[in-house]
Amino acid sequence: MKGPLNLDRARHNFGVAAPAVLQILAEWEAIDWFVPPQVSGSIAESLLHEHQSVARLHLREQFSGRLTIRHRTGGWSDFVASCAEVRRHTEYDWKLGPLKDLLFRHRERHQFSLAELAPKLLVPGAAYDDRCLFIPFRNTVVWGHIGPLLDFRSLGSTVAEAAEFYFMYARGDTMQSIEWQLVEPSAPVSLNPFLPLLRLYASGYYPFAYSPTEFTLFRFAASDS
Amino acid sequence: MRAWPLAGLSPRDQRILALTSGKLRGSRVDFSLALQALHEAVCETIPAGRIFLLASEATSPVFGSALSGVGLVEGSDAVQLVRVVAGKLQTLGRLLP
Numbered sequence: 001m002k003g004p005l006n007l008d009r010a011r012h013n014f015g016v017a018a019p020a021v022l023q024i025l026a027e028w029e030a031i032d033w034f035v036p037p038q039v040s041g042s043i044a045e046s047l048l049h050e051h052q053s054v055a056r057l058h059l060r061e062q063f064s065g066r067l068t069i070r071h072r073t074g075g076w077s078d079f080v081a082s083c084a085e086v087r088r089h090t091e092y093d094w095k096l097g098p099l100k101d102l103l104f105r106h107r108e109r110h111q112f113s114l115a116e117l118a119p120k121l122l123v124p125g126a127a128y129d130d131r132c133l134f135i136p137f138r139n140t141v142v143w144g145h146i147g148p149l150l151d152f153r154s155l156g157s158t159v160a161e162a163a164e165f166y167f168m169y170a171r172g173d174t175m176q177s178i179e180w181q182l183v184e185p186s187a188p189v190s191l192n193p194f195l196p197l198l199r200l201y202a203s204g205y206y207p208f209a210y211s212p213t214e215f216t217l218f219r220f221a222a223s224d225s
Numbered sequence: 226m227r228a229w230p231l232a233g234l235s236p237r238d239q240r241i242l243a244l245t246s247g248k249l250r251g252s253r254v255d256f257s258l259a260l261q262a263l264h265e266a267v268c269e270t271i272p273a274g275r276i277f278l279l280a281s282e283a284t285s286p287v288f289g290s291a292l293s294g295v296g297l298v299e300g301s302d303a304v305q306l307v308r309v310v311a312g313k314l315q316t317l318g319r320l321l322p
Binding site: 096100101103104107129130135137138139140142143144145153168169171172175176179 | 257260261264271272273274275276277278281286288291292311
């Protein structure tokens with residue numbers, strides 16, 4: 001499942017960060033969601049280790065150098081169960097905890113203000129709507145909907161809800177990846193800790209985290225995706 | 226002030242909205258102040274938290290959480306709490322009484 005981004009690239013001028021941001025957007029847009037992988041589990045593990053290694057360069061205390069990675073293969077019912085399991089596991093919130101902290105510390109280190117930068121990223125005279133990455137609104141900045149706009153409803157309500165849940169959090173990783181580059185525009189993408197996560201999704205492996213060291217990589221079985 | 230929790234909202238949304246409401250001290254406010262308070266509450270609850278444009282109504286944009294679809298919209302006489310589901314708005318009531 002894939003689709004074009006909702007973002008209107010022509011309304012934006014990402015300046016020095018443009019090559020990196022456009023690369024991130026292209027990689028995100030190219031992901032075919034919820035399909036069996038085309039690569040081996042060891043490649044997926046390498047991507048997860050790469051993410052951890054780069055994250056440790058920036059926030060060592062929250063990203064372990066040693067991971068226990070389990071694999072789970074199944075169909076939609078197993079994926080729904082994995083989503084339910086990680087939601088029940090409230091003691092550790094990978095996405096809104098360490099990953100958010102990672103970006104927050106990066107912002108602070110570089111004294112970055114999104115409110116100051118956001119208006120400069122839009123081409124003068126461009127209309128503001130959900131096809132913009134950022135929307136300056138009075139004294140605040142809100143985010144648009146980069147997309148892609150995927151319609152999960154055909155999967156049935158239970159599966160669609162789980163797919164939407166997973167996809168929305170993954171989309172957050174993309175926005176963090178973009179913001180990371182805007183904070184440090186000339187930094188090479190190889191130092192962006194979020195980009196390996198996008199590549200992990202693209203590889204057809206879907207990570208679930210249960211502690212700083214425990215991950216499961218879910219993949220769809222070839223006959224049931 | 227509105228009594229929290231409000232049925233049907235996640236604990237995280239409840240926390241953020243209670244914090245938003247507290248910042249406004251229960252007083253009637255305009256949409257800009259409510260949005261500013263929501264933004265502060267999100268950032269205090271989630272590091273590097275963000276607010277999204279969820280929909281655009283005839284009278285006002287709807288801003289809130291992309292994860293839950295819960296957000297704020299400017300009503301005719303008060304800031305309204307809403308939930309956006311599949312592009313459709315469900316009104317949950319006023320943000321403040």
